[in-house]
Amino acid sequence: MSLEKPKPRVAVYICHCGKNIADVIDMDEITEYAKHIPNVVSAKNYKFMCSNAGQDLIAEDLKSGKIDRVVVAACSPLMHEETYRRVLRENNFNEFFFEQANIREHASWVNLRDHKGAMDIAKDHVKMAVAKVSNDRPLIRQKVKVTQEALIVGAGITGMFAALDLANKYKVHLVERTPTIGGHMAQLDKTFPTMDCSACITTPKMVEVGRHPNINLLTYSEIENVDLNVGNFEVQVRKKSRRINHLICTGCGTCGEVCPITVPNEFDYNMGYRRAAYVPFPQAIPAQYTIDIKNCIECKLCVDACEVNAIDFNQEDEIIDLKVGSIIIATGNDIFDPSTLYCYGYQKYKNVLIAIEMERLLSSTGPTLGKVIKPSDHKTPKRIGFLQCVGSRDFHEGTHKYCSRVCCMYAIKQARQFKEKYPDSEVFIFYIDMRTFGKGYEEFYEIAAREYGINFIRGRIGDVFENNDGSLIIRGSDTLLAEKYEIEVDMLILSTAIEARKDADEVSRFFGVQFSEDGFFMEAHPKLKPVDSLSTGIFIAGTCQAPRDIPDAVAQAKAAASSADNFMFSGEVEIEPYYSMVQPEICSGCRSCVQLCPYDAISFDETTNTADINAIKCKGCGVCVASCPSNAIIQNHFTRNQILSEVRALKPWENYIKEN
């Protein structure tokens, strides 16, 4: 019996991809070339390798016993790696004896006019893949049990819907930073395009969330720490002290009545006032008072007033440890602050407001109980203007390139509401493009123009000036007529952009989710994985991912809940075996990898004085491998030997070795 390692027998399959590859690269030439690469025993080409017939081609060869490793030269492995691995798996071969050479994206598509160049690149890719697959080692996917509980971060409309969908099957922990659930939607008066009352459709859902036996509601709480064990995330939540015992508090409101401190109410976007002992709004869930310790002067009038003795100034923050199988991030958005755009005069002129402030003025539960007044003289305005795209579609520092999607619709909605309340008024909307994309939105816009007589004027206004009486002069150009105009209005509302949360980087650090260029969280695939993050078991939904309206946010919430259910349901998760391993006999204990690991997967064993990598937490990024000064770390499927074999397969490298 020979102890020599058996020689790998590689089969190369070259895919035409219809005409995507075959039009640029000569199939016969490259097949002939592949036959002469060392270790290759057969090379074939076929029109669509990913088709059933193409897969059967591989399966037959595997069954014949003549080959034991497979290279497919086709599209990106992101597209079809799993397809071909399954073929190996089903034929009782280790699925990691497979490599995919991407000759579509890397060779044919980028060299449509240079057929020879494309051929050279394709040959190199095939050669490298053969070298790699010859050195591949069999690997086994580990399976990990998944905890049957979920964590949802953020209890706006997205978080609430995701929680309700999941709670019928799993225990759900819903963490919310503010004292109440409901999010931005609870602040709105009406919703477009149906004009139904926002509170009337939100509050029943809030009550449902509050009462659901499977939802553990953690309001006034923040994430303290997360241990990213896939399938068994360990999360610490800090439940901030409300200084009021929630088991006893009846929400009667006596403490708020006696409290002598008034501060601007965040819920009314600082337009109205609240006490230091408060509920943000009457329908808040949970209906419990909170003492805002930042503004409290500890006069303790409330302690004497409270009939059930629920107030406890010694109450401390509580740390709650959770273990969950999946996480949905629904942290929502912030609103753009236009005070840096000085030409519009926000916070300089009294009668320039932002849309959320107008929303609170229009709201029957707002600071003016639904009466729209000018901040300058508290009289009702006769002529108002809305300026669109404030902070959106703008390339300046601090503004945003993207379209915020909802501003066109909320401006039309507010304009219609205003016109309904004050039919004699005149309303102008200054827009660049009206983007009314959703179901029933265009009709909503058309009716606003035709029935309500709202004036739509195209062109971004350039300057706003204030008159002595507080009214405003707007100067702009009607770009449809190419003529300048000046209009006097009593009030100007800025339709401000939706932007990513200012502390989104903290969330990103906790959960290992990535950012897109625009500051929002990045989905795993813009079309096919819209609610998956790049971390397994963590999903993103709602406006933390991109600006979107309520129907889209709810749809995403349901999609994320379904994805999380799908992830937890089987009870097990397979871990990709690409993790890194430390060879303890070589490790010098320098700890440089421990600090560099972005996933906190490396611990240091003080007794043996070596580093240790947690295979479940490791994402296989390779940072530790590159940083190790003693080459003690091996990354599965990307070992030194495997990577160097690929590099050596390239001709320039051979020449380089010969020359030196």
Place this chain on the structure above:
Amino acid sequence: MPQNQKLLKYSSEYSDELSVDDELKKIRSCIQCGMCSAVCPSGSFTALVTRKIMRKALAGDHSVLSGPEIWYCSTCFNCYERCPRTIPVTNVILKLRNMAVREGYLPDALKNVIKNLTNTGHAVPLGGPDSKWAKLREYHKLKKVPPTVHSFPEALDELFTLLDKIKFNARIPYR
């Protein structure tokens, strides 16, 4: 800003008319797509841009009435057929002409037509017994002067009766 600078004014001058008249009201649905102008045969040769007419009318800009553009329309109804928002563009232009006349704006050429009508009872008159039209009639063995108001000048009074009935004189003073 200097006072003489040309500035567009948005006024609610026509807002009553816009909300009462069903056809004029429809221009509020205009999305300025420009299809009406694209198919306008007159617009290919004149300053008529129907899209701008719609926009100016909506903005309440007075120049739409005082300017000559609305009179360049040949009422071919191409725009009427194609408008995606089903705005009756041609009818709107006709109504704007009505409004323009009411405000006293009328192109000189049309003033001449009215002068002809009120003087001779014909928008295109014969032009006297020695005109080429008269000679042409003679060649075809017709009476030199047709048996119309040209032959019976007293019938002109009937025309004035009709014109008075529709208060034509109040809008366009002709005598």
